Every structure is written in structure tokens, then in C-alpha cells.
Amino acid sequence: MTDNSAIAQYIAKLERRGRLPDDDREKLLRIPGVVKEHAAGDVIIANNVPSEHCVVVQSGFVSRVRTLHRGARQIVAFHLPGDAVDLQNLLFTRTDHQIQAHAPTRTFWIAHKDLWSLTDQCQVLAKALWLDTLVDASIFREWTANIGQRRAPARIAHLFLELAARFAAIGMVRNRTFSCPLTQTAFSEALGLSLVHFNKSLQTLKRAGFISTKHSITIEKPDDLVAMSGFDPTYLHLDASRVVDLVEAADA
Amino acid sequence: MTDNSAIAQYIAKLERRGRLPDDDREKLLRIPGVVKEHAAGDVIIANNVPSEHCVVVQSGFVSRVRTLHRGARQIVAFHLPGDAVDLQNLLFTRTDHQIQAHAPTRTFWIAHKDLWSLTDQCQVLAKALWLDTLVDASIFREWTANIGQRRAPARIAHLFLELAARFAAIGMVRNRTFSCPLTQTAFSEALGLSLVHFNKSLQTLKRAGFISTKHSITIEKPDDLVAMSGFDPTYLHLDASRVVDLVEAADA
DNA sequence: CGGGTGCTTGATCTCTATCAACTGGTGTGG
DNA sequence: CCACACCAGTTGATAGAGATCAAGCACCCG
Numbered sequence: 001m002t003d004n005s006a007i008a009q010y011i012a013k014l015e016r017r018g019r020l021p022d023d024d025r026e027k028l029l030r031i032p033g034v035v036k037e038h039a040a041g042d043v044i045i046a047n048n049v050p051s052e053h054c055v056v057v058q059s060g061f062v063s064r065v066r067t068l069h070r071g072a073r074q075i076v077a078f079h080l081p082g083d084a085v086d087l088q089n090l091l092f093t094r095t096d097h098q099i100q101a102h103a104p105t106r107t108f109w110i111a112h113k114d115l116w117s118l119t120d121q122c123q124v125l126a127k128a129l130w131l132d133t134l135v136d137a138s139i140f141r142e143w144t145a146n147i148g149q150r151r152a153p154a155r156i157a158h159l160f161l162e163l164a165a166r167f168a169a170i171g172m173v174r175n176r177t178f179s180c181p182l183t184q185t186a187f188s189e190a191l192g193l194s195l196v197h198f199n200k201s202l203q204t205l206k207r208a209g210f211i212s213t214k215h216s217i218t219i220e221k222p223d224d225l226v227a228m229s230g231f232d233p234t235y236l237h238l239d240a241s242r243v244v245d246l247v248e249a250a251d252a
Numbered sequence: 253m254t255d256n257s258a259i260a261q262y263i264a265k266l267e268r269r270g271r272l273p274d275d276d277r278e279k280l281l282r283i284p285g286v287v288k289e290h291a292a293g294d295v296i297i298a299n300n301v302p303s304e305h306c307v308v309v310q311s312g313f314v315s316r317v318r319t320l321h322r323g324a325r326q327i328v329a330f331h332l333p334g335d336a337v338d339l340q341n342l343l344f345t346r347t348d349h350q351i352q353a354h355a356p357t358r359t360f361w362i363a364h365k366d367l368w369s370l371t372d373q374c375q376v377l378a379k380a381l382w383l384d385t386l387v388d389a390s391i392f393r394e395w396t397a398n399i400g401q402r403r404a405p406a407r408i409a410h411l412f413l414e415l416a417a418r419f420a421a422i423g424m425v426r427n428r429t430f431s432c433p434l435t436q437t438a439f440s441e442a443l444g445l446s447l448v449h450f451n452k453s454l455q456t457l458k459r460a461g462f463i464s465t466k467h468s469i470t471i472e473k474p475d476d477l478v479a480m481s482g483f484d485p486t487y488l489h490l491d492a493s494r495v496v497d498l499v500e501a502a503d504a
Numbered sequence: 505c506g507g508g509t510g511c512t513t514g515a516t517c518t519c520t521a522t523c524a525a526c527t528g529g530t531g532t533g534g
Numbered sequence: 535c536c537a538c539a540c541c542a543g544t545t546g547a548t549a550g551a552g553a554t555c556a557a558g559c560a561c562c563c564g
Contacts, residue, residue, distance in 0.1 A: 064393075066393065066394075066397045068397060068401050068402070068482050069482045072401045073401075074396060074397035074400045074401050076393045076396050076397060077393075088386060088389060088390070090386075090496075091379070091382065091383040091386050091495060091496050091498075092386070092390075092489070092494055092495060092496070093494050093495065093496060094494050096390060096393075096486060096487055097393065112496075113501075116501055119379075120375060123372060126378065126382075127343070127371075130343065130378075130382045130385070131343040133382070133385060133386055133389060134340060134342070134343050134344070134385055136389060137340060137385060137388060137389040137392055138340070138344075138348060140389055140392035140393055140396060141316075141318065141328045141329075141348075141349065141392055142318075143396050144326060144328050144392060144395050144396050144399060145318045145320060145326035145328060147396060147399050147400045147444065148326045148399045148443070148444025149320050149321075149324045149325075149326050149444060150320070150321075151518095151519070151520090152519080152520075183541090183542060183543090184542070184543065185542080185543095191400070192399065192400025192401060193520075193521090194520065194521050194522075195542095195543090196520085196521075196522075196523095196544090196545090197519085197520050197521065199543070199544065199545090200520095200544090200545085201520095203544085230320050230321045234348060235348055237344070242344055242345050242346050243343060243344060243345065244342075244343050244344070244345060244364075246343075249365075249368055403551070403552090404551080404552075435509090435510060435511090436510070436511065437510075437511095445552075445553090446552065446553050446554075447510095447511090448512090448513090448552085448553075448554075448555095449551085449552050449553070451511070451512065451513090452512090452513085452552095453552095455512085
């Protein structure tokens with residue numbers, strides 16, 4: 001039996017928003033798949049290739065990258081352990097962006113058709129997956145607003161708070177500190193900033209005592225950061241507040 | 253019987269990506285709802301209110317707006333006739349952004365619970381709606397990349413080409429010309445630019461002969477615009493290419 | 505006619521990108 | 535074991551993009 005701990009983590013994530021029926025949970029847990037390993041920097045799924053699998057992160061750290069003109073790259077999403085990376089492509093036949101590892105990463109691969117037939121059997125699960133893609137969309141919107149409206153320091157702060165909240169949700173924050181394998185280049189590609197400007201703005205935040213970094217990131221003054229960046233974690237939908245109860249709704 | 257032409261247009265949009273079973277189509281067409289009218293500038297759905305309806309645009313022009321610190325606004329999406337605006341909130345209990353009319357607009361309001369119970373009866377339709385939200389997410393990603401990586405003239409060109417493609421899909425482009433009721437302020441809020449800078453960059457595009465505007469927008473040099481902005485309409489998923497066949501997939 | 509709204513323009517200043525160089529750590533191969 | 539390359543991070547100088555401030559114009563509408 002392949003190691004399906006990625007699925008267990010993913011189910012835990014879904015169930016933070018609302019319980020699944022036992023039957024749906026069991027079936028998802030038993031879904032066939034294979035585990036793959038990737039080194040830091042590896043391209044996990046290339047751009048513009050047939051899309052036939054869903055990938056769930058088991059460990060490590062992953063991003064989605066759109067490549068534009070002359071090598072300009074925009075990271076459009078980050079994914080932590082327990083995140084489903086490729087649900088976005090479940091209904092598309094080709095990928096429209098690239099998936100990349102930023103650390104040694106283990107992933108669990110599910111064939112689209114297997115997940116597809118599961119959603120036909122499990123209506124509540126299908127809704128939970130749909131909900132998960134809606135949460136992703138909510139995060140995309142927030143990134144658009146972050147990049148469009150905030151200037152560098154607040155923009156950086158907002159992303160750091162998002163990462164802190166998401167790492168916290170999977171128990172990977174201790175003493176307001178989490179370790180995140182991203183280079184400054186990667187951060188700058190996610191934030192629409194140049195590397196140099198990111199570096200300098202980050203130092204501004206450090207000098208102000210808002211955060212500190214030594215191989216990991218520490219949120220030293222959460223309140224000040226929240227105030228300066230206007231961070232409101234609602235858009236992450238990490239728990240059941242503001243989310244419909246899928247089981248009750250199914251009965252209605 | 254209320255005028256459900258908005259639903260008919262929405263079905264047409266969904267079916268450009270793949271046919272629905274007759275039964276699903278008929279049921280959606282018969283879904284109960286009410287028509288509302290809005291003046292230009294009206295807030296159709298406010299931010300942070302209970303989310304109980306899905307809104308489909310029948311005529312006019314609508315945007316979704318996130319409001320940040322000190323009145324900074326980011327438009328995160330535009331919606332044309334035949335677009336479902338609020339599917340994004342179908343699974344959330346409160347709205348996390350505002351919906352606003354930019355022209356005299358007519359909308360069709362469906363209660364969440366009605367749409368919900370329909371998706372329980374119609375599996376293919378449920379998938380089509382899910383797919384529609386995935387297309388929205390794809391557009392959000394593209395906007396993130398557009399705002400993050402392109403500078404003003406290319407950024408503007410990219411948005412204009414998106415609007416041209418979407419208006420063309422509903423037959424509202426003649427001679428490379430479409431009418432779009434957005435003010436320059438609205439454009440600047442969508443693009444993360446200041447009004448003044450948008451205005452000046454737009455004039456650069458006009459002087460280059462790439463576009464012209466007089467109460468409507470004309471794409472004078474499509475090829476040049478595509479080249480300078482790197483526009484590739486795939487992300488809009490306006491047709492069935494690159495999209496799974498929902499009926500076949502249901503049989504698999 | 506007056507006032508509002510949307511568009512335009514110029515001047516100025518700030519933010520951010522770009523260019524270039526340098527540091528320190530890590531790893532590799534001769 | 536050292537030389538070397540490479541990569542992430544850092545720093546300074548400069549240029550350009552874009553924001554902000556301030557006015558003025560054109561049009562529509564009451």
C-alpha cells in the first residue's frame with residue numbers, strides 16, 4: 001500500500017471547514033495513487049502539458065508559476081503539505097502554468113479519472129472539493145488586491161502573515177516562527193517586486209522590529225504587521241466559519 | 253413568468269465549453285428567480301453581508317471590488333451579460349467583496365438553496381458550474397500575473413484584449429470595436445494603476461495607433477497589441493478546447 | 505446657468521527597477 | 535586541500551516608472 005499520508009492531511013484540511021460523511025472520507029482515503037519525490041528546484045508538472053493527475057503535497061513546499069515574456073515569472077500560488085495543487089486543472093485538459101518544488105518535496109499523484117469517479121459517488125465530497133477550489137480563488141483575488149494596491153513593505157507583510165496563518169493551521173508554527181524554504185528571488189516573483197527591492201523592503205521590516213529571519217521567519221509584532229498590511233485571514237477560509245455546512249446543505 | 257433570458261445566456265456560455273444533458277439544461281432554465289434593475293454606480297451586493305443568492309448578469313456591466321485600507325479599491329473581476337457573478341460565494345456564508353454596476357444593469361437572482369438542490373439532481377450541471385468557477389480562478393491568476401509583471405501600457409493592452417475576447421464571445425464586437433461603460437477610474441482600479449498614470453499610458457497606446465476610443469474601444473492593431481502584451485486567450489476558456497467533456501467524463 | 509463627473513495636462517516627488525559589484529557560504533573537482 | 539564556481543543575499547548608484555498634487559477643460563443634466 002502506498003503511503004497516503006498526503007491524503008490524510010488533505011482530508012484533515014477539508015474537514016477543518018466541515019465534517020465529511022464517513023463513507024466519503026473512507027473512499028477518498030483509499031483512492032489509488034503513487035508517491036513521487038522531488039528535489040528543490042524541480043519542475044513537478046510542466047506548463048502546457050496534458051493534465052491527467054491531481055497532485056497533493058505530502059511534505060515540502062511547492063509553487064505555481066506562470067511564465068510570461070522574456071522569462072518574467074509570476075508565482076501565483078504557494079502550496080503547503082496537505083494542499084491539493086492541481087485541482088485547478090481537474091477540468092482542463094492541459095496545464096496553463098507550471099508546478100515547482102522549493103524544497104525537497106514528496107507528492108501524492110491521483111489520476112483525474114479516479115478522483116472524477118469518486119465525485120460521482122460522493123456528493124458531499126464533490127462539494128468539498130469545489131469549495132476547496134473556491135477558497136483557492138478567494139486567495140487569488142486577495143493576491144491580486146495585494147499586488148495591485150499595496151506597496152512593497154505592506155505587500156511583503158501581508159504575504160508573510162498569510163504564510164504564517166497557513167503554516168499555523170497545519171501546526172508548523174512555534175513561537176510565532178515558521179520555517180519557509182523560499183529564496184528572496186521566489187518571494188519577489190510572488191509579489192511582483194524586483195529581487196533588489198524586495199531585499200531592501202524586507203530589511204526595512206526587520207529594522208522596524210516587525211519580523212526577524214534566520215533560516216526561518218518570525219513574526220515579532222503581529223499586531224503592527226496586521227495594522228500596516230490590512231491582513232484579515234477570512235479569505236483563507238481555514239476553518240468552518242463563513243462556510244456552508246455541506247452535509248446540512250445536502251439534506252436541505 | 254419572470255424573464256429568464258439571463259439564464260439562457262448563461263447556459264449558452266456553459267455550453268460553449270461542452271453540451272449539457274437536455275434534462276439539466278431544462279431544469280436550470282426553469283430555476284426560480286427574480287429580475288432586478290440597477291443604475292450605473294449602484295452597489296448590487298455589499299461587502300460582508302450574508303450570501304444567499306447567485307446573481308447572473310442579463311444586461312449591463314458589473315465588477316467585483318475589494319476595498320482595502322483608506323478607501324483603496326481593487327476591482328478583481330468584470331462580468332458581462334451571461335456571466336454568473338456570485339457563484340464564487342455559493343459555498344461561503346458571507347460575501348468577501350462588493351458587487352457593483354458600471355452601467356444600467358439588469359440581473360437575475362437565484363436563491364443559493366435552489367441552485368444547490370439543482371446541483372444535487374444534475375451531476376453534469378454541477379460539474380459545469382464547478383468548471384465555471386475554475387475558469388474564473390484561471391482569470392484571477394492571469395490578472396495577478398498581469399498586474400505583477402507587466403508595466404502600464406502592456407497591462408492595459410492585455411485587459412483590453414481580454415475584454416475584446418469576452419465581448420466577442422457574446423457577439424458584442426463589430427469591426428474590432430466594442431462599447432464598454434467603464435470609466436478611466438474603474439480601469440485604473442482594476443489594473444492597480446493611478447488614474448493619472450492610466451490616462452497617460454492609454455494615450456501612449458492611442459498615439460501609437462494601437463487602439464482608439466470614442467465612447468467605445470477599437471482594437472486597431474490586434475497583432476501589435478498581442479505581441480506587446482503577451483496576450484493568449486487560452487486562460488479565458490471561452491470554448492471547448494482544453495476543457496474536459498463533462499458528459500463523457502460522467503460516463504467514464 | 506451652475507455644478508457635478510469624467511477626462512486631460514503639467515509639475516513634482518516617491519517608489520521601484522535596473523545595473524553593477526561584492527560578500528559569504530557551499531559544493532565540487534583537480 | 536585548495537581553487538574555483540555558483541548561488542543567495544547584500545549594498546550603492548542611477549534611471550525610469552508611477553503616484554500624488556493641482557488645475558483646467560468638456561460635457562451633461564437639472
